[in-house]
Amino acid sequence: MLMLVCPYCGVTAEETEFAPGGEAHLSRVGPDGSDEAFEAYLFARANPKGVHLERWRHAYGCGKWFLAARCTATLEVFGTYPAQSKGPPPAVLDRIADRRGAGAAARVGRGAPDAS
Ligand SMILES: [Zn+2]
Numbered sequence: 001m002l003m004l005v006c007p008y009c010g011v012t013a014e015e016t017e018f019a020p021g022g023e024a025h026l027s028r029v030g031p032d033g034s035d036e037a038f039e040a041y042l043f044a045r046a047n048p049k050g051v052h053l054e055r056w057r058h059a060y061g062c063g064k065w066f067l068a069a070r071c072t073a074t075l076e077v078f079g080t081y082p083a084q085s086k087g088p089p090p091a092v093l094d095r096i097a098d099r100r101g102a103g104a105a106a107r108v109g110r111g112a113p114d115a116s
Contacts (some may be wrong), residue, residue: 002075007082009062022054024060049073050101051096051104053088056080069096079107 002015011017022045029041046052052072053067059067067085069078069092077101079092088109097105 002070004056004068004077005065005080006058006061007066009058011058011061013061017058017060019057019059021057021065024053024055024070047072051078051100051108053108055083064086071100089097 003012004015004018005012006018013071026041029038031041035107041089047064049072054068054070055065056068056105057063065083066080067088068080069088072078076099078095081089081092093105096108
């Protein structure tokens with residue numbers, strides 16, 4: 001069972017209370033972007049077996065979007081954080097490093113230091 005904590009209202013609930021929104025931290029392609037970059041933005045998504053950063057909405061609660069770091073194989077949640085973050089906060093990256101190794105934390109945290 002996947003249990004998530006909404007970072008806004010603090011509610012811990014099963015995934016049925018939330019709605020998935022796909023991969024987190026996607027960068028939009030501007031009008032000067034290439035066709036290949038726009039196609040990749042629209043259709044190409046990571047589908048790792050392991051740590052993945054995702055968008056979720058607290059559909060049956062406060063209604064706000066947030067981001068979660070979780071393992072797609074075991075459903076282990078490493079943390080949730082506000083949707084406005086540029087990357088996972090250091091506490092979430094530390095938790096990933098402790099449980100899955102520094103390589104996994106570096107893979108999801110590369111180039112995306114938390115700005116919040
Ligand atoms: Zn909420």
